[in-house]
Amino acid sequence: MPESPGSAAGEDSGRGLPKNFEPASFEGRWYAVWEAEGRFQPEGPPGSPRFVMVIPPPNVTGKLHIGHAYGRTVEDILARWKRMSGLRVLWVPGTDHAGIATQMVMERQLAKQGIDRRDLGREKFIERVWAWKAEAKDTIQSQMKRLGCSLDWTRERFTLDSDLSRAVRHAFVRLYEEGLIYRGRYVVNWCPRCETAVSDLEVIHRETEGALYKIRYDVTGVAGGAMVATTRPETMLGDTALAIHPDDPRTSRLKGRTAMLPIAGREIPVIEDAILVNREFGTGIVKVTPAHDANDFATGQRHGLPSVVVIGPDGKMTTAAGEYAGLDRFDARKQIVARLTEENRLTSEPYRNSVGHCQRCDTVIEPYLSTQWFVKIAPLAEPAIRAVRTGDIRFVPESWSKTYFSWMENIHDWCISRQLWWGHRIPAFTCPNGHVTVSEQDPPSCPTCGAAPLEQDPDVLDTWFSSQLWPFSVFGWPEETRDLADFYPTDVLVTGYDILFFWVARMIMAGLHFTGRAPFSTVHLHGLVRIGGEKMSKTRGNVIDPLEAISEFGADAVRFTLASAASSGATVSVERNRMTGSRGFATKLWNAARFTLAQLDGGPAAEILAGRSLSLADRWILSRLSATSTAVNGHLEEFRFDEAAGAIYAFVWHDLCDGYLEMVKPVLRDAGDRDRETARGVLRRCLLDSLALLHPFMPFITEEIWDKATGRPGTLIVAPFPKGEAAAGDAAAEMTIGAMREILTRIRNFRGERGVSPTEPVALWIAPDSPDEPLATSLRDVEPLLRQLGRAASISFEAPPDSAAKDVVAGVSIGMQVEKPAAVKSADRVEKDLAAIDDEITGLSAKLRNPSYVEKAPAAVVEKTRRRLVELEERRAALSADMP
């Protein structure tokens, strides 16, 4: 056992809780204790009920941003809640090599030193990334530790670890052998800046103001030639045909003709193609550029057209572009437009269309003909769709399944090869005779012809190809490890909806295909974090750095804020002043604990003694505590972290601190030993259960207080989570104390209205409507409380006299002795109240006079309306009697 981290200095009463709440003084220590004690590792025999999550691995070179902090907080709440609920919890940490993103950042770093990666060479470059990765990983790790994440660091993984790389190779080879991975020459999305292919998902489409150009091509034997429309005139240099619809009379004159490509002076055929050409659109004539448009490429395949690449991988025109060779594609566009305009061949009009941009660097994506590797996805998608349809996998919120289906049902093959250096090298080897071998082990010679040496494909795999294996590769798959048997499939996956397609869908496909099982049963997709309703961005200056926030407010406050901000919508709105509020809540708890511990000090107060008679206040707070515990569990089951946090907040602050603590003060001070002991037992129970309920949200402060309260340092993390007991529910106590609190509020109200100081003792009248009601007797039971909290000089359980300020609250007529002249001061207020009451009475009366209402509305509702009306009439009587 480690030593209790309790500080020896600066204590006051309250068994060692310092007066000032300083989260930094204990957060780090408790994390170290938990880790040293192995609390983050699953405890219990294999096969016993467990709860498993894998972290969405953050980019190894990244920094924890507020969105990560949110997701990790949610996961940690689940992990701690399940752990305390008695499950064997495993939450696996790790990081992602994030190929294109990491390579980009590294290139930028090198550029600052004036180094181009190509000068460095592949090996040296990768060495540098590894070196940098080592320190960056520690950053991420320490950030998650500061947040308090109960991750099992002994199982930490990195997507480029040797065993995970083995998993990637195994997956690739298997898909290849099953015919689900193929290599081919197609038009892909190409980023000329990154100089790599990217998948469809990595292309961000943005509506752009551009132009639609119409170019006239001369056609032999056809006067006026052919007008074709394009948004990318520079691609015309790569045209190898014009296409028309076979049944379009507008263009039938072009059938079988030959057109002359302007500028290039090349002859191209006019072809007929019903698939490519939309009869409704434009001139009905389409230029066909197989090398620079996916549709055109398909058309070219159908008609056996040649492909002419005129824009190179660097975005510059190729030699095939003739005199434009070497020009940037956009410069070429300008010059070509100018030239065609000069030749009287071109007109243009403003045009809005959607232009693809690189997700990473925002460069305009170029469709580009190249040889790439693809995953044939439809066969994988089919079972993945079924898994969600049948409920094997559940989305929370459920509405995401619709988005999932619509994407999965229209899914396209996945281009997985990247012309990058940082990543998993594609396990394909080519021999000098051109035979391609795909193999898990590097083959020493060509299995087909025996030739050597073999050359490995220089490309790497899309990062998501390895990420999709994450839920099982972290456990050692394809080896049949103990962890894989014990912890796969996982239970819950928590991630932002922005990677539903990139990651979640692919994990489902991969999990089902490779392991035959869904990788998780529940996917909680959360919104993206916004600051004060605005999208977070550096230019707005509204970025909240979680580490700075932790330093300023404490990790517990940051976590509580994030949990409270959780919502089922697409955004999670976080504001700085919520952080302040959460810190205030932590302080509140701290001080309540100081008070409680001071009361417990010097007495055993071990537990609530069986058979002891509890006061109404005791019964009330225990009832609230139980109801809160039940509610919290329910909300957590439903991933409603905001509701769960809110329920505990309301209990601790408003019920326990504002309510019960004030109610027990007189008991602790004045009552006999027996009642005092009972109250102490209840106090202790409330404190400990509050700490337990709050622990998943605020692990540090709760563990700190728990230590002082129990002398069992570092054990709250494995203490039982309160479930709430039906037996503790106490409607009678809740009714009485509820009524009492309403009465007290109204008395304080009177004081304000009548200018009576809050502390001046006054005479009170409290008269329940009917002497038979339970309230009539139970309110007498809380007379000492009413007297104390209401600052009453006297309490009479009779109808108030005319001279008193009067009202009806919770079915109870109450009155407070006032000086008559002071009533004038509040006349406006009373008048206003009366007007509102009259309005409501009118409305309710009309309702009750409506026969169909009385007939059709549920009896309980009608009854409620009647009671409300009665009470209002009583209130009106009480208030109007009070008018001067």
Added chain:
RNA sequence: GGGGGGUUAGCUCAGCGGUAGAGCUCCUGUUUUACAAGCAGGUGGUCGCAGGUUCGAUCCCUGCACCCCCCACCA
């Protein structure tokens, strides 16, 4: 082009058939020995607009307006 979400108090958001809630802000009072980072009280809302269903609509339906997001081979 298709789909999804949003519009509730000055701000950020809950609620989603029985005439509205939280936190922050604001105003007033209060240094009551756990906490002034507190306590007590209060102000503030025709729940985007128009119809419909219903005894009853912020909540369900239809349409409209504005905002956000996603998907789409929109020459």
